[in-house]
Amino acid sequence: MSLPDGTRRKRTVLGWLTIAMVAAACGAPTSAPPEGATTETPPTSTDQTLPAVDREAMKEDQDTAVKAVDSFWHRHFTQQSGQPYQSPRVAGAYIGTHGPPCGGEPESVPFNAVYCRPGDFVAWDDDLMAAGYSQIGDAWVYLIIAHEWGHAIQARLRSDRVSVAAELQADCLAGATLQGAADDGLITIEPGDSEEIAKTLAAVADDYPWTKESDHGNAEQRTSAFNTGAEGGVGACI
Numbered sequence: 001m002s003l004p005d006g007t008r009r010k011r012t013v014l015g016w017l018t019i020a021m022v023a024a025a026c027g028a029p030t031s032a033p034p035e036g037a038t039t040e041t042p043p044t045s046t047d048q049t050l051p052a053v054d055r056e057a058m059k060e061d062q063d064t065a066v067k068a069v070d071s072f073w074h075r076h077f078t079q080q081s082g083q084p085y086q087s088p089r090v091a092g093a094y095i096g097t098h099g100p101p102c103g104g105e106p107e108s109v110p111f112n113a114v115y116c117r118p119g120d121f122v123a124w125d126d127d128l129m130a131a132g133y134s135q136i137g138d139a140w141v142y143l144i145i146a147h148e149w150g151h152a153i154q155a156r157l158r159s160d161r162v163s164v165a166a167e168l169q170a171d172c173l174a175g176a177t178l179q180g181a182a183d184d185g186l187i188t189i190e191p192g193d194s195e196e197i198a199k200t201l202a203a204v205a206d207d208y209p210w211t212k213e214s215d216h217g218n219a220e221q222r223t224s225a226f227n228t229g230a231e232g233g234v235g236a237c238i
Helices: 016-025 055-081 126-135 139-156 166-183 193-204 219-232
Strands: 037-040 089-094 113-116 121-125
Touching: 055 089, 055 126, 055 139, 055 166, 089 126, 113 139, 121 126, 121 139, 126 139, 139 166, 139 193, 166 219, 193 219
Parallel strands: 089 121
Antiparallel strands: 037 113, 113 121
16 A cells, blocks of 8 residues: 555565464464453564564555544544544554553553553554564555554444444454545555455464454454455444
8 A cells, every 4th residue: 555646666565374374383472462452463473583674664654554544534433423533642663562551551562553442542563563564565554553443443432333343343444444545545555455455364363362263253254344344334334
């Protein structure tokens, strides 16, 4: 994905299957997510496994994703919910356990992305983003941010509009957000982005201890949820 003017060159993609293979070889994080936090954890957990990555370009994609996702919800949240929209705080990137506390818990979970409801913020481990960005592509960054933002949207909805399958609803909202942002001219969907997203959803849906199918759904369910949002918009998710 890129800015609408198309001036940013798409990074080389090695494929989501690489990430899935790395995931199978690694253990789960040793820390549990803080109470009140909703997380999406990637498939690797050691700095030694990280390939080189252009972190300046990655940061630019992160900033673009945050701006596009937030702008989309500023435009559409009120018409969908009848309530005013307020942006969550973006705590942004951290490394390992050196992230913002959530709900009184002092440590962050390494290789994780999170929406913290008590603090109303989204945050992510920078090495998490680097792992997916270098081995998979820039769509990884957009999907992770859109998914966690989906949890922030759930926190702003009436309880009767939040699905008991909260992770799948967040996937649906991510699909609605990214397609909607493209329709609004906030981002441009580039060739290969849909394949990257499909493989991302399959990779993070593997039944590892930190992404159990009972919590997040299997690959087919997650892809279906994302497509529901992309095709039907926010209304199809809530």
